Amino acid sequence: MAESTPFNRAFPVSWEELHRNAKALTWRLIDKGPWKGIVAITRGGLVPAAIIARELEIRLIDTVCVSTYDHQNVRESVVLKGVEGDGDGWLLIDDLVDTGKTAMIVRKMLPKAHFATIYAKPAGRPLVDTFITEVSQDTWIYFPWDVEPQFSQPVAQLHRKG
Numbered sequence: 001m002a003e004s005t006p007f008n009r010a011f012p013v014s015w016e017e018l019h020r021n022a023k024a025l026t027w028r029l030i031d032k033g034p035w036k037g038i039v040a041i042t043r044g045g046l047v048p049a050a051i052i053a054r055e056l057e058i059r060l061i062d063t064v065c066v067s068t069y070d071h072q073n074v075r076e077s078v079v080l081k082g083v084e085g086d087g088d089g090w091l092l093i094d095d096l097v098d099t100g101k102t103a104m105i106v107r108k109m110l111p112k113a114h115f116a117t118i119y120a121k122p123a124g125r126p127l128v129d130t131f132i133t134e135v136s137q138d139t140w141i142y143f144p145w146d147v148e149p150q151f152s153q154p155v156a157q158l159h160r161k162g
Ligand SMILES: O=P(O)(O)OC[C@H]1O[C@H](OP(=O)(O)OP(=O)(O)O)[C@H](O)[C@@H]1O
Pocket: 041, 042, 043, 044, 045, 066, 067, 068, 069, 070, 074, 094, 095, 096, 097, 098, 099, 100, 101, 102, 103, 124
């Protein structure tokens, strides 16, 4: 039997929307710098970090590699790679905070970094310094790199099923 998850809503994000939101995040970050560089939290933080690096004209980019999910199932975080220093003057980027588990680990590694994400759910929100859009805790965000186009049921049919 498939494992159940706490996600009742789907929030699909297109490449265009992600690009626009990453640029919007840059506008919120520009006056908070200057930044020595960016630390991207892989893998989800890589695309937002690339867009933000382009907009802020930052070429020094490092990674912290952390994995906390198997698809929608949360588990023990695995840290595959850390980074030197305390993060002072660095921008730390991820795609989102959900439970805040990943953020808690990375903030401990880089306590002085400025942590920014595009999306935040309520449980993780207090751990983020700057973000763009909040979605509810029971929403799963579908990023464009994780999906492909497929048939979707007409609303009338979904409605009839209740
Ligand atoms: O706030 P949390 O509950 O920790 O969830 C947020 C984290 O989960 C996802 O990463 P994931 O572990 O799926 O790895 P990935 O970035 O390699 O896809 C996402 O990219 C965040 O890093």
